Amino acid sequence: MATIRDVAKAAGVSIATVSRVFNNSALVTRETAERVWRVANDLDYWPNSAAMSLTTNRTRTLGVLLPDLYGEFFSEIIRGIDDRARRDGYQILVSGFHDDPGRVLEIARSMLGRVDGLMMLVPDESIDVVAKVRRRLPVVLLNPREEQNHCSSVRLDNRGGSLGMIQHLVGMGHRDIAIVTGPQTNVDADERLLGYREALLAAGLKPDPTREIAGDFREFSGFKAAEELLALAPRPTAVFATNDNMAVGLISALTAAGVQVGEDMAVTGFDDITIARYLRPALTTVHVDAFAMGRAGAELLLTEVQSEEEVEPSHVVMPAELVIRESCGADASQAQDGQGRSAAG
């Protein structure tokens, strides 16, 4: 295929001129430019991006490193990033490390020279990798366990979401509220659990370890949790599943056991996945706007990438809004809109 040299030769100019034409430099006569364009078109010349990157040290690409490319959450994050990035003409290079933290370093390295900045959603143990990346590229962290003062971050207000949910349940009269937790190593799971305990204390209730049922964020663990729950005496009147997947399993198990969810027992979730509103009863949960998170992250990263001087890292916290539907026993019609969403308490 034709290179810039071929075009230059065929147009009877130097490669410098061709380069200028393709970069819309003003320092070139209209006639020359037109001739070059025509020749380039005839030769079907496409500039090589790798070569451009090498000289300019810019790629107009944002790297995205996620645990996985699976599921609504990550998919929406990607879409949010892409949405914001393309407005500035940036592309995205995505990669998942698939639960293998060892791959984080490897992938980050392979992105060097191919991206102008990197957005990462990685476990704590990869913090040293983050530091290394940070030395060469702007980095934005997604949901880090704690704010890293050297890079910007976007975090989800898990704690606030839990607080709002428990406050709502307490407000409905519940005094014995169980929780189904997520994986111990998971930041979100951890924060949601802490928010739950905190909310109980704030309401004058005492967190009780027997009310904390272990789950792993997967549907089946919610299913299993139902059994443990029903064995408790006295039986809790409400269960807060720390994610919707588990709430789904919980509801089907409880329903199968003859428990009327919403009436006999309140069940709530966290995430507001698509199916939440299609469940029967429709699931009361906490809405997480992954799209907005991705967009916010891209916003931060782009300003760093496009700025000449160092920018102060900033930390944005995404709100987690309570969405009242039926599974908590509330009358869903009291909510403000058709989807039953209301502001967190």
Next chain:
Amino acid sequence: MATIRDVAKAAGVSIATVSRVFNNSALVTRETAERVWRVANDLDYWPNSAAMSLTTNRTRTLGVLLPDLYGEFFSEIIRGIDDRARRDGYQILVSGFHDDPGRVLEIARSMLGRVDGLMMLVPDESIDVVAKVRRRLPVVLLNPREEQNHCSSVRLDNRGGSLGMIQHLVGMGHRDIAIVTGPQTNVDADERLLGYREALLAAGLKPDPTREIAGDFREFSGFKAAEELLALAPRPTAVFATNDNMAVGLISALTAAGVQVGEDMAVTGFDDITIARYLRPALTTVHVDAFAMGRAGAELLLTEVQSEEEVEPSHVVMPAELVIRESCGADASQAQDGQGRSAAG
């Protein structure tokens, strides 16, 4: 940051040796190699991928160009591609052209030099762009309207899916089956409609234009279709929505109108989106395995990318399997597995 030259100098060797060490060449003494590794580590040297790409003409990256990054379908395609690609150590560079075919050329060009091959799901009108890309890179087409003999492709058996669905409905005794179509320009929509007509004819029934209600694949168009449907006299006993989104709208509108879906009227969809099994009644539909499509496409692309000589384009057709649940009025328990899936007829 350190370059290969810095490492060479600090280790007291030439850059060629450093390069050999990083490429695991056997032509280097163990001691030299160890010294280079140590020095490289001390200097925190990371090779620049753009420079590597430029010299080797390889990127170990697959480009993915989709209409959008939104929704389950594309998300699953991406995951399928990624799943297969990373097995061979490839990354993926994804981009959406967001319903702007003009951007297809632009994006494809920007990928040159950054990917070893390109997977595209583009409209017919971009066929000339495909040809241009094809001259420089291996290309795999996703769901092209017709097989392009110059590049490999992965297509969905829309026609077969429709046939299976209509056969099933006919088998249940329905003789007046309406359809809600998709956007006219959409390949899938088109093929699903043709399959419907064909199946009717094969069953000795006559396609009737008044039974073909226009939709646009969005939930609301299914909602609106209900009105048209109920106005028909005689009223069809079954409706085949050409995608699940519209089926969702259809079911809620019909239910609101007092029609018992599954009993008074059979409603079926196409795609088998996640919520299909959570609907009440659970949706009978045609399962589309987007993950498998992505994986199959990546498989084809990788063989082309990694092969020395030209490979013959191959065309794979992904099956679309009938999933019998409740909305068609069938007893879902007759299906073979818990999810109610059965082979297409």
Next chain:
DNA sequence: TTGTATGCGTTATCAT
């Protein structure tokens, strides 16, 4: 086994 030198396809700095 290691080093030298050239090239990959651009952009950018000088000249002219």
Next chain:
DNA sequence: ATGATAACGCATACAA
């Protein structure tokens, strides 16, 4: 306004 030429950071053919 245009051209020569030196980078950019690496891989590799060839020499030693």
